[in-house]
Amino acid sequence: MRLGASPADDAFRAELASWLAAQLDGRFARLRQPDFNRNEFALLRAWERALGEAGYGCIAWPAALGGRDASLTQRVIFAEEWARAGLTPRPNHIGIELLGATLLAHGSDDQKARFLPPLAAGTEFWAQGFSEPNAGSDLSNIQTRARLDGDAWVLDGQKVWTSWAHNADWMFVLARTTPGSRGAKGLSFLLVPMRQPGVIIRPIRQMTGDEEFNEIFLDGARTDAANIVGAPGDGWAVAMATLTFERGVSTLGLQTRYRRELDQLIAAAKANGRARDPLLRHRLARAEIGLSVMRANCLRMLANIDRGTPGREGAVNKLYYGSWHQRFGELVMDVLGRAAEIAPGPDYAYQGLPKIFLQSRADTIYAGTNEIQRNIIAERWLGLPREPRG
Amino acid sequence: MDFAFTDEQQMLQDAARGFFARHAPPGAARARLTDAAGYDPATWRALVEMGWLGLDLPEAAGGLGLGLVEMAIILEQAGESLCPLPFLASAGLAARAVLATAEADRARQLLAPILSGEIIATLAGCGREGVALQLDATLRRDGGGFRLDGAAGFVPFGHVADMLFIAARDADDPSALCLLHLAPDAPGLTIDRPVQMDLLRPEAQLRFDAVAVPPAAVLGAGPGVAAALRRVIDRATILTTAEQVGGAQRCLDLSLDHARQRIAFGRPIGSFQAIKHRLADMAMQVETARSAAYYAACLAQEGDDRALAYAATMAKVHGSDAFSQCAGDTIQIHGGIGFTWEHDAHLLFKQAHSASRLFGSSDAACQRMADLMELA
Numbered sequence: 074m075r076l077g078a079s080p081a082d083d084a085f086r087a088e089l090a091s092w093l094a095a096q097l098d099g100r101f102a103r104l105r106q107p108d109f110n111r112n113e114f115a116l117l118r119a120w121e122r123a124l125g126e127a128g129y130g131c132i133a134w135p136a137a138l139g140g141r142d143a144s145l146t147q148r149v150i151f152a153e154e155w156a157r158a159g160l161t162p163r164p165n166h167i168g169i170e171l172l173g174a175t176l177l178a179h180g181s182d183d184q185k186a187r188f189l190p191p192l193a194a195g196t197e198f199w200a201q202g203f204s205e206p207n208a209g210s211d212l213s214n215i216q217t218r219a220r221l222d223g224d225a226w227v228l229d230g231q232k233v234w235t236s237w238a239h240n241a242d243w244m245f246v247l248a249r250t251t252p253g254s255r256g257a258k259g260l261s262f263l264l265v266p267m268r269q270p271g272v273i274i275r276p277i278r279q280m281t282g283d284e285e286f287n288e289i290f291l292d293g294a295r296t297d298a299a300n301i302v303g304a305p306g307d308g309w310a311v312a313m314a315t316l317t318f319e320r321g322v323s324t325l326g327l328q329t330r331y332r333r334e335l336d337q338l339i340a341a342a343k344a345n346g347r348a349r350d351p352l353l354r355h356r357l358a359r360a361e362i363g364l365s366v367m368r369a370n371c372l373r374m375l376a377n378i379d380r381g382t383p384g385r386e387g388a389v390n391k392l393y394y395g396s397w398h399q400r401f402g403e404l405v406m407d408v409l410g411r412a413a414e415i416a417p418g419p420d421y422a423y424q425g426l427p428k429i430f431l432q433s434r435a436d437t438i439y440a441g442t443n444e445i446q447r448n449i450i451a452e453r454w455l456g457l458p459r460e461p462r463g
Numbered sequence: 464m465d466f467a468f469t470d471e472q473q474m475l476q477d478a479a480r481g482f483f484a485r486h487a488p489p490g491a492a493r494a495r496l497t498d499a500a501g502y503d504p505a506t507w508r509a510l511v512e513m514g515w516l517g518l519d520l521p522e523a524a525g526g527l528g529l530g531l532v533e534m535a536i537i538l539e540q541a542g543e544s545l546c547p548l549p550f551l552a553s554a555g556l557a558a559r560a561v562l563a564t565a566e567a568d569r570a571r572q573l574l575a576p577i578l579s580g581e582i583i584a585t586l587a588g589c590g591r592e593g594v595a596l597q598l599d600a601t602l603r604r605d606g607g608g609f610r611l612d613g614a615a616g617f618v619p620f621g622h623v624a625d626m627l628f629i630a631a632r633d634a635d636d637p638s639a640l641c642l643l644h645l646a647p648d649a650p651g652l653t654i655d656r657p658v659q660m661d662l663l664r665p666e667a668q669l670r671f672d673a674v675a676v677p678p679a680a681v682l683g684a685g686p687g688v689a690a691a692l693r694r695v696i697d698r699a700t701i702l703t704t705a706e707q708v709g710g711a712q713r714c715l716d717l718s719l720d721h722a723r724q725r726i727a728f729g730r731p732i733g734s735f736q737a738i739k740h741r742l743a744d745m746a747m748q749v750e751t752a753r754s755a756a757y758y759a760a761c762l763a764q765e766g767d768d769r770a771l772a773y774a775a776t777m778a779k780v781h782g783s784d785a786f787s788q789c790a791g792d793t794i795q796i797h798g799g800i801g802f803t804w805e806h807d808a809h810l811l812f813k814q815a816h817s818a819s820r821l822f823g824s825s826d827a828a829c830q831r832m833a834d835l836m837e838l839a
């Protein structure tokens with residue numbers, strides 16, 4: 074058990090940091106400006122491509138698929154340097170961390186060859202089409218239908234809360250392929266191109282004022298018959314794997330971003346004098362401790378996943394970080410005071426720390442609410458009786 | 464970086480688990496509630512034979528040259544099995560204090576009987592309030608030697624120690640500390656073991672009335688001693704977190720058993736969300752505390768003084784939260800039986816409290832963290 078990095082890791086860090094600095098001082102300076110908006114897609118696409126060209130697209134993947142077989146330590150370093158550079162979350166997070174990881178584990182060789190290299194090259198963006206108006210926590214209540222028509226799947230139904238769908242080229246969709254089936258049986262995991270007449274995307278405004286998620290109407294949308302991950306009717310197991318990546322490994326970048334956020338809040342508290350307030354001092358210290366614990370747990374989770382022995386530490390990860398970040402959002406408002414309520418410009422658009430107060434309300438909802446996380450921990454990991462179902 | 468046990472560490476954990484399963488099976492703690500020693504000498508001898516006392520001491524000092532992670536592995540298992548032993552007192556505190564303050568030859572001499580288990584040693588590092596290095600004992604020059612007056616509080620296994628290492632203020636230099644050692648029968652030394660709320664963490668209260676201290680018994684004096692002892696306490700704090708993890712795990716396991724078996728309204732109570740979600744939260748506390756304890760052990764082992772202070776503080780606060788929450792919830796999940804003397808829930812609850820207060824409170828640790836963060 075050891076935390077320190079090797080000289081090779083330090084070299085990787087130095088090389089990455091200088092590459093990031095060069096990009097962010099040059100062509101991609103806009104990414105770090107405070108009013109940068111994650112809906113500036115042209116820029117984000119160019120940024121993903123630049124990462125891909127430099128070999129930083131998907132460092133954890135095998136070289137044959139566009140990766141560089143990076144060690145766990147190097148993945149941690151990547152996340153740390155990304156956050157240290159002041160970048161917002163990875164633009165194609167859903168594609169790389171959710172779909173990419175799912176295909177690596179469950180995709181056919183053809184699917185890996187077709188879909189992974191464009192992720193590493195930063196040329197194809199993805200959305201996650203799981204939730205529906207009547208299938209959120211109760212995800213297996215999916216009503217979207219798909220049927221084979223010759224050499225294509227044809228989809229009809231509605232998805233909702235689909236993040237970044239308006240910038241996606243593809244969407245992975247959980248749809249019912251066995252007519253008359255109910256619950257988790259009879260669902261399939263399909264890969265569907267977004268730019269076609271049968272896919273209608275309507276942005277939904279969020280409580281932050283931003284439009285990041287969408288509702289999607291599938292009206293005879295088509296995809297090639299080969300674009301199914303796992304066997305027809307076995308999509309639930311694949312989707313559960315996706316969710317495990319979403320709640321686990323993909324969150325590596327989170328705690329490094331939170332580190333930066335907390336550092337910013339500490340600096341603000343020192344600047345406005347509230348760091349001397351005994352109660353706020355105490356809460357800031359607790360936030361620091363909580364974040365350090367999060368890092369410890371995340372590293373342990375990753376190490377155990379790497380060894381093929383994932384444990385309870387991974388199962389509790391989402392519940393821990395979501396709750397921490399929400400409390401952090403509240404602390405932000407108490408440290409910054411009422412000034413944080415005033416928008417920086419003429420629009421209802423918040424940035425930086427104050428925005429976290431609003432945005433973090435989602436952290437206990439997406440990827441499975443806190444209540445659902447507790448059910449999962451209790452039922453799958455602690456062996457307690459399952460929920461009664463209606 | 465590889466934040467997982469090595470094969471050797473895994474083997475050590477298996478050995479420790481087996482050791483405590485054999486020597487401290489469920490129920491064994493009961494006998495400790497009434498016996499005067501507060502620990503089982505046969506178990507202690509067996510532990511000594513395992514060779515674990517010098518795990519983290521350098522080989523030059525007679526140890527095995529391993530680290531805090533290995534020590535934490537032992538303490539986690541001890542905590543889980545509710546098995547009080549003078550391990551932390553002798554190996555975690557006293558031996559380390561000697562190493563940190565005495566010059567090399569003297570240290571080897573003093574350490575030999577401690578590491579061989581021939582004697583039990585302890586460190587009196589707290590004053591009456593039980594806060595580390597807030598001392599109420601003063602050493603002053605007296606003729607050719609020294610004289611010790613005052614008191615020390617909450618000295619782990621002080622009532623059975625064959626050698627007591629005592630941190631004291633230096634009368635000549637109010638800013639400096641010194642470390643000295645006394646035999647338990649030193650004239651003027653009173654060792655009292657009052658009834659404690661937690662019967663599984665025996666601690667003695669010491670009084671010093673003009674205790675004569677020969678110069679040879681003063682190991683270290685001067686400006687470096689306080690910092691050296693602080694490091695010793697910080698390491699012991701991280702080990703206490705490992706013990707807390709074990710205790711919290713025991714809470715979770717007891718509660719899970721009960722929640723699966725106890726039927727109410729025709730269903731196991733573990734099927735009610737109010738109970739199962741509480742258990743999920745307990746699991747979150749246990750696992751994050753385990754991550755924190757070993758992370759702290761690594762940080763402390765690999766880093767500088769600040770890293771050690773940071774690690775100890777973070778581990779203490781989270782470990783205390785985790786064990787206290789789990790112990791309280793364990794009583795709640797058990798209902799009436801959880802409130803009885805008969806059931807182990809109260810033993811864990813009391814352990815959780817005493818562990819959270821060892822060397823100082825969690826609130827004070829938060830203050831220290833705020834200082835480390837340079838929050839003006």
Ligand SMILES: Cc1cc2nc3c(=O)[nH]c(=O)nc-3n(C[C@H](O)[C@H](O)[C@H](O)COP(=O)(O)OP(=O)(O)OC[C@H]3O[C@@H](n4cnc5c(N)ncnc54)[C@H](O)[C@@H]3O)c2cc1C
Nearest residue numbers: 201202203204209210234235236435438439440441442444
């Ligand atoms: C910002 C954001 C982005 C998102 N992005 C995506 C995306 O890209 N793709 C996608 O598919 N989905 C996405 N989602 C959807 C998200 O996964 C769902 O909102 C979530 O699973 C909850 O479902 P719901 O909204 O239908 O709420 P409901 O399931 O209706 O839940 C309402 C409340 O009831 C509680 N509840 C429900 N069932 C139980 C139970 N058994 N026990 C106890 N309490 C229960 C919930 O915890 C919650 O508090 C996103 C959501 C947000 C907020």
